[in-house]
Amino acid sequence: xxxxxxxxxxxxxxxxxxxxxxxxxxxxxxxxxxxxxxxxxxxxxxxxxxxxxxxxxxxxxxxxxxxxxxxxxxxxxxxxxxxxxxxxxxxxxxxxxxxxxxxxxxxxxxxxxxxxxxxxxxxxxxxxxxxxxxxxxxxxxxx
Numbered sequence: 629x630x631x632x633x634x635x636x637x638x639x640x641x642x643x644x645x646x647x648x649x650x651x652x653x654x655x656x657x658x659x660x661x662x663x664x665x666x667x668x669x670x671x672x673x674x675x676x677x678x679x680x681x682x683x684x685x686x687x688x689x690x691x692x693x694x695x696x697x698x699x700x701x702x703x704x705x706x707x708x709x710x711x712x713x714x715x716x717x718x719x720x721x722x723x724x725x726x727x728x729x730x731x732x733x734x735x736x737x738x739x740x741x742x743x744x745x746x747x748x749x750x751x752x753x754x755x756x757x758x759x760x761x762x763x764x765x766x767x768x769x770x771x
Contacts (some may be wrong), residue, residue: 643663652763653702657694662753665690669749679745683731683752691720694760703769715768719760727756 665686672682695716734748741747 635767650702650765651761657697657702661690661694664693664759665753666749669730669745669763673745679735679748680728682762683728683749685750685755686749687724687727691760695720698764699769702765718761719768720740722761723756723763727752728758730755 667686668689669682669686672685673679677685729750729752731748734751735744738744738747
């Protein structure tokens with residue numbers, strides 16, 4: 629009988645390559661999810677919804693899309709238990725408040741321009757995206 633050598637740990641180059649691939653997949657999922665978010669935001673604004681409500685609803689729709697796509701394609705997580713769900717809920721409750729708050733702050737601080745709502749959305753989405761990647765990778769879908 630021959631002994632099987634212990635599994636080698638990832639080299640720094642392999643770990644870096646894995647992170648880059650993960651960031652690329654996160655980016656693709658982010659574009660899709662942002663399209664859902666942005667589209668719903670503007671549909672609701674066109675229907676005369678208050679901006680805070682449009683941003684809240686669009687964030688929930690985009691975030692839900694992102695969670696399921698990231699779970700499957702970015703982080704390769706299998707069906708998670710209650711711990712993963714609790715982590716998801718806590719993360720997205722936090723980023724929800726941040727996204728809606730940053731959107732409102734941006735609307736208050738930006739000059740009056742025709743595409744002000746879109747610029748505010750981009751600023752709030754960028755802030756939420758950075759927080760989400762770091763927390764999804766290090767807390768919710770850690771291996």
